[in-house]
Amino acid sequence: MFKRDVIQIKDLILRNLRAQGLETPLLQKRLMDAWPTVMGETIASYTGNLFIRNQTLFVHLTSPALRADLSMQRTEIVKRLNASVGEQVIADIRFN
DSSP: OOOOOOOOHHHHHHHHHHHOOOOOHHHHHHHHHHHHHHHOOHHTTEEEEEEEEEEEEEEESOOHHHHHHHTHHHOOOOOOOOHHHOOOSSSSEEEE
């Protein structure tokens, strides 16, 4: 019998995504899609635009009081969002 190197499909897909430069944008999209789940529907209802630039997530909030409250919890929110994706995607979060 021949011994073959068995590679899981998951590893092949990740290798292909890295080779094409698509892994980071995919992880960023997954992180932004996880925002309502991680933060809850109430906070998500006050959220406007989300985008990532230079490992910083920018979140537009319509409530100044909520903005002040979430600003104090920035590091915990970053940890929870990165944990939901399973990778270190963002290093900081800014609310405006």
